[in-house]
Amino acid sequence: MPAELKPVVTQWYRHLDKGQQFQVTAFDEDEGTVEIQHFDGDVEEVDLDEWSEMEIEAIEPPEDWTGPVDDVERDDLGYSETDMSGQDWREPLEEKGREREAGKTEEEEKEEEEAEREEKEE
Numbered sequence: 001m002p003a004e005l006k007p008v009v010t011q012w013y014r015h016l017d018k019g020q021q022f023q024v025t026a027f028d029e030d031e032g033t034v035e036i037q038h039f040d041g042d043v044e045e046v047d048l049d050e051w052s053e054m055e056i057e058a059i060e061p062p063e064d065w066t067g068p069v070d071d072v073e074r075d076d077l078g079y080s081e082t083d084m085s086g087q088d089w090r091e092p093l094e095e096k097g098r099e100r101e102a103g104k105t106e107e108e109e110k111e112e113e114e115a116e117r118e119e120k121e122e
Contacts, residue, residue, distance in 0.1 A: 016055040
């Protein structure tokens, strides 16, 4: 039972029979063609008759929608998180390890850090 969905550029769809996800990348009403790009990157052009026979449904974009896109920079994705280096991930563990090695309590470590900050401000 084909769905009568009009192709919408940038809309994601899923084949109900195959489960494959794809996005409409172009729609030319004059020519009667729809260009789609599958999640794996393959590009295909179908005519409107084929489109109307497809068993599909509109879906939300996949969580990792960059699958079919070749040249996407991390900055282009709109994520607000900053990049972290491996050093950033190890730092809290190293601080804890240094406290044990030096035999300092957590309170002593905080007092020492505060004193260092005050010295830098002067």
